[in-house]
Amino acid sequence: MVTVLGGGVSGLAAAHYLLNRSLLPGEKISLIEATAHLGGWMKSTRRPNNVIYEQGPRTIRPKGVQGANTLKLVEELGLSNKVKPIPYGHPATMNRMIYVDKKLHKLPTSMFSLFQKKEPFDKPLVFAALKFLTSPKEICNDDTMYNFVARRFGKDIAEYAISPLICGICAGDAKEISVKFLMRKLFEAEQSQSPMLKEVILNLFAKTPMKDYESELLNKAKEEKWNVYSLEGGLELLPRTLEESLKERGVSIHLNAPCTSITFEGNGVKVKTGRSEHFSDHLISALPALKLAPLLHPQHPDLSEELYKIPFVTVGVVNLTFPKNVLREEAFGFLVPPSQKVPILGIVYDSCCFPSDCDQTVLTVMMGGRFMDDHFGGKLDDAVALQTAVKYSKEILKINDDPCDHKVSILRECIPQYVVGHDKRLQRIYKYIKDRKIPLTLVGCSYEGVGVNDAIFSSKRGIDNIKLKIV
Incomplete structure (x- = not known):
């Protein structure tokens, strides 16, 4: 038993x-x-006009052993024909933004853009790669994501790339989250006695055995170059x-x-x-x-x-529907670095990722997490969450209309902090x-x-x- x-x-x-x-x-x-x-x-909720609100996860990545394992499970359950993929090249994969100094900035998505200086970064991102290979080692058992990235790539990368990324993944503070959460191999390369470049190359090109995780769905994901996927009717x-x-x-x-x-x-x-x-x-x-x-x-x-x-954190999730297309640009959405002191973590453009039959705009606004005390005194109820979501959606995205539908979910102690x-x-x-x-x-x-x-x-x-x- x-x-x-x-x-x-x-x-x-x-x-x-x-x-x-x-x-x-x-x-x-x-x-x-x-x-x-x-x-x-x-949790997925069907709303008027077949709009799907996701109160929790909304997409899954097909990459790596973990991604292949989930695809195999999806196939075993007979759900292959229910998969809704977003391929590379779709606006939701190409346009990912951050909100800094009251403006939306696109993050670099091409090799060419790495050689261009783009706000809010101090210099072209190619210099961050050079800094990574030339910065002196700092031997330690563990470090925060913020410290490691600032040391090896530059403070602006830590501030405007990694900090919002951590907000998006676990609603956490990059100044507390362990570097091993996302960058274990790079950190181990730094701590190694071997030359840095050699360790990085070995780690990047090391292949993980995938034999036990192969499936027809995995092959399809590779052939069609899926970036992320969901399921019909929601995850x-x-x-x-x-x-x-x-x-x-x-x-x-x-x-x-x-x-x-x-x-x-x-x-x-x-x-x-x-x-x-x-x-x-x-x-x-x-x-x-x-x-x-x-x-x-x-x-x-x-x-x-x-x-x-x-430790665990509580996250407020507010799904909003606006009665027409109010977005000026198609994108996955944007994240907000904590340094901006804005009481939301970011907004996902759901109707760009998975368009509905109606000409509506569906957004998901996230707030709280590790910064719940800073912005809400540790207490967030439905009314405050909705008010905050509507205010900053309209303000940042320059929307004049009011939402025609909404759903508020306060997910208590939902995400662990590594x-x-x-x-x-x-x-x-x-x-x-x-x-x-x-x-x-x-x-x-x-x-x-x-x-x-x-x-x-x-x-x-x-x-x-x-x-x-x-x-």
Whole structure:
């Protein structure tokens, strides 16, 4: 028996991979979810005129092992014909902007543009590459994204490229997030005793084995040069289809069943909810670290403390529809560097990415995150979020009309922050579990990646590492 705790996409994927490995029949897998909703933060809402609002993730990248793994899952679930790709060359891939000094600036997208000086950068970006190869090393175990980029590429790159990027990916502060979050290989190249250029070249051209992740959908993505993709009706189709598949294969799914305690007894584990007890040989936790921590504290306070130290942030997401095309330029959208002191993280131009049948403009405005206290005193409600979204959408994009439809979502403690020291913390967490032979596997976005691909891949890898007697 195996208990999967948490019904987000990582928990659903974990149950799927258990079945695929034929470790257990579906009848011996229980999936427990505290709420009435499966899929975690993946929520898609259909509005008037078939407009889709995404309250969480909206696109998935097909790149790398993680991207290939998700494409294979999509194919296994029979969703290949539901994929909506955006290829390279589309305005949403070519036009990505930042908002600096009350103006929108396009980020460089071509080799030629690297040799041109473009505001708000101090000099052509080609000089940043030269600085990277010639700057002296600073030996350390870890560093912030901001410090590393400022040191190796220049302060303006850290300020106007990396800082807004971190806001867009994890709603975080580049001055706190570990360099290993996005630039592990470059950081390791800096720390290496080998010549910098040699290490960079070796890292860039090192090939990761992809044999286990090949699929027809992956080949199609390569041939058609997909940049990102979504699914018809929204990304929530993925967890909904996983749910249907698991039920058909006999997995027992328990909704509205918040876990009240976890007790490891002998070689097994007992999970209590408000209404029932579940005994199993192994527990797969897809809960966020801050939700798992108090459940482990009675038996394993040291492990609980490590989990508690992974911080999370709250993000406000406001979907807006304007009654006509109000955008002056097609683009993916824009991000706002924290130095601009603007109370939004950025705006995504949804109707440019995936046009609807009607001549409307659909935007998603994001706010809060690590900067919630700075702009909202730590408190953000629906009314303030909507007011902020409308004000800055109209002001920055020079829109005269008012929105004709909206949806506000306050996603409480939704994104973990991989601050400096996160890597070492993970090592201590995994070592603690291994040394004490606790029948526990951790999956989900709290540990080794915050994106959809990362969450699903963590489940694949976690299940691959479980040693269970095949029944």
